[in-house]
Amino acid sequence: MHSLWQLEKAFVKEVVATLPAGNHYNTVSTVIRNLEEKGYVSHTAFGKTHQYYPIITIEAYRKQFMQTATQKFFDSSYKEVVSFFAKEEKISAAELREILAIIENKENKA
Template sequence: MEQLTNKEEEVMQALWSLEKAFVKEIVAALANDNHYNTVSTIVRNLEEKGFVSHIAYGKTHQYFPIITKDAYAKRFMNMATKRYFNGDYKNMVSFFAKEEKISATELREILALIENPE
């Protein structure tokens, strides 16, 4: 699975939310002012990368994600952990604790999840 560009990830976020959509619906769901042709090109690139497929209705295509958001998040987090924390999740959690992005209460909740996975 290839890494997505920021724009591709933005389009995927819209598609994950919409579940299936025509390009004009994706354009409408995006926060920024994106041109139809630009979004259409991005969607076709996503299809080539294996993230999206489509159903054809004549000349019109309705797109849908074939990679789940959870599957992409797992891959992205694994890659980021390897790249920035040498694959050490303890270092990653320590980083967020030092940056005050995670509280002691949240750490206890994570520990409870680790000790009692369900």
């Protein structure tokens, strides 16, 4: 998806060119078709070849991904998500204060 967001429209060979060596054309083609089946990508046909493009923004994908991950792995608790990153030392106290300021700012506007 990152390659398609970056390229905006691309043939499979163009996507392969953006990926690290070792990603085979057939594998990338299969992944893109799976993304299309899931509703993230569409295509324009040019004879037997297809030019693919994303139909979901990175922001919408991120939101959907986080909602799904939070439901599946953290019992729908965003507090558990933040606690996980704090315990794993992936988020600092300063970053947590920034998050708290964002929350408080939203509450003050409401």
